[in-house]
Amino acid sequence: MELKTHISVKNLSIWYGEHQALNNVTIDIPDKKITAIIGPSGCGKTTLLKSFNRLIDLQDGVKVSGQVLVDGEDIYHPKVEVTHLRKKMGLLSQRPQVLPMSIYENVAYGLRIHGIKDKKKLDEVIQHYLKESSLWEEVKNRLHSSASKLSIGQQQRLCLARGLAVEPEVILGDEPTSALDPLSAERIEQRLLELKNQYTIVLVTHILRQAKRLADYIIFLYLGNLIEHGPAEEILKNPKYLKTKSYLEGQFIEEPKIDKELNLKGTVCPDNFVKAKLALEDLKLGQILKIIVDYEPAVSEVPKAMEYEGHKILEVKRLNFTDWEIIIQKRNNTYLI
Ligand SMILES: Nc1ncnc2c1ncn2[C@@H]1O[C@H](COP(=O)(O)OP(=O)(O)OP(=O)(O)O)[C@@H](O)[C@H]1O
Ligand SMILES: [Mg+2]
Numbered sequence: 342m343e344l345k346t347h348i349s350v351k352n353l354s355i356w357y358g359e360h361q362a363l364n365n366v367t368i369d370i371p372d373k374k375i376t377a378i379i380g381p382s383g384c385g386k387t388t389l390l391k392s393f394n395r396l397i398d399l400q401d402g403v404k405v406s407g408q409v410l411v412d413g414e415d416i417y418h419p420k421v422e423v424t425h426l427r428k429k430m431g432l433l434s435q436r437p438q439v440l441p442m443s444i445y446e447n448v449a450y451g452l453r454i455h456g457i458k459d460k461k462k463l464d465e466v467i468q469h470y471l472k473e474s475s476l477w478e479e480v481k482n483r484l485h486s487s488a489s490k491l492s493i494g495q496q497q498r499l500c501l502a503r504g505l506a507v508e509p510e511v512i513l514g515d516e517p518t519s520a521l522d523p524l525s526a527e528r529i530e531q532r533l534l535e536l537k538n539q540y541t542i543v544l545v546t547h548i549l550r551q552a553k554r555l556a557d558y559i560i561f562l563y564l565g566n567l568i569e570h571g572p573a574e575e576i577l578k579n580p581k582y583l584k585t586k587s588y589l590e591g592q593f594i595e596e597p598k599i600d601k602e603l604n605l606k607g608t609v610c611p612d613n614f615v616k617a618k619l620a621l622e623d624l625k626l627g628q629i630l631k632i633i634v635d636y637e638p639a640v641s642e643v644p645k646a647m648e649y650e651g652h653k654i655l656e657v658k659r660l661n662f663t664d665w666e667i668i669i670q671k672r673n674n675t676y677l678i
Contacts, residue, residue, distance in 0.1 A: 431504030451506030494525025
């Protein structure tokens with residue numbers, strides 16, 4: 342089944358001052374599925390997530406290049422209304438941030454944005470969203486007491502209710518369960534699973550088991566680079582690249598030690614894989630060749646040809662707008678083509 346894309350990220354790079362936090366990320370995020378962004382601390386997960394509702398460019402010294410399309414619209418276009426965009430994107434942060442007012446008012450806040458003022462209607466809708474976030478039973482008798490008196494887990498569910506009340510299309514969660522006890526975390530997870538029928542959900546997590554439980558799609562980032570993405574089952578059971586495999590197995594992620602480097606820019610197929618093949622012939626088993634290509638079909642064709650020859654593709658990484666790096670480990674001494 343063809344998946345509908347909700348958020349499309351094209352060649353996105355983000356800098357904090359001099360520090361580049363994301364490097365040429367290109368990815369499509371499917372509609373009404375849960376996509377998990379995983380990767381070690383500092384790899385750019387929060388940065389990527391915050392680029393979707395433009396919370397990122399609130400900060401001074403942040404530079405964004407590339408595009409993020411939401412429903413086909415470039416959200417970094419100067420004409421885009423940021424408040425309108427933010428209404429589409431509900432955000433659940435790591436620590437719940439309730440507003441310093443009553444439980445009732447926290448949810449009403451979102452509804453008033455939509456112009457609902459009628460008291461009876463407000464009561465009804467507030468009840469609805471508190472039920473949607475599995476909080477109603479616990480708070481129905483103290484709706485007018487202060488939200489900050491709730492437990493952290495309850496506060497996070499209140500934030501979910503407040504977020505849903507704004508009627509977003511997308512729910513962005515930045516490790517939304519990390520400050521919660523296991524039972525509260527499970528309740529949030531359960532709700533997210535039920536809500537994915539109505540919303541596109543993008544979730545940053547560094548709990549692999551959570552990604553396994555929730556994700557339909559996985560994005561694996563490492564040092565600002567998109568290493569691998571695809572259906573969760575595939576990534577978790579059968580990761581394509583070495584870095585993904587090391588991360589999933591809890592091993593230290595090492596940069597492969599390159600034994601030979603070859604610049605194949607300006608070379609098309611099949612010239613480029615013949616050249617790569619010849620370069621591999623000079624290497625010993627287990628040694629590693631890095632090639633740089635700038636011909637887009639080569640990005641899938643060269644790895645295919647090398648795998649056919651029995652070699653192992655360790656990584657395919659986009660370097661910039663035009664260039665890719667393909668890292669190949671020599672695994673075979675007999676030559677097929
Ligand atoms: N406001 C900032 N100013 C400068 N550098 C920043 C800023 N925010 C993030 N960074 C840097 O950008 C990189 C990516 O940060 P980001 O917060 O996106 O990582 P992360 O994957 O969410 O990490 P964690 O798992 O620890 O939350 C890191 O090297 C971080 O130090
Ligand atoms: Mg983060």
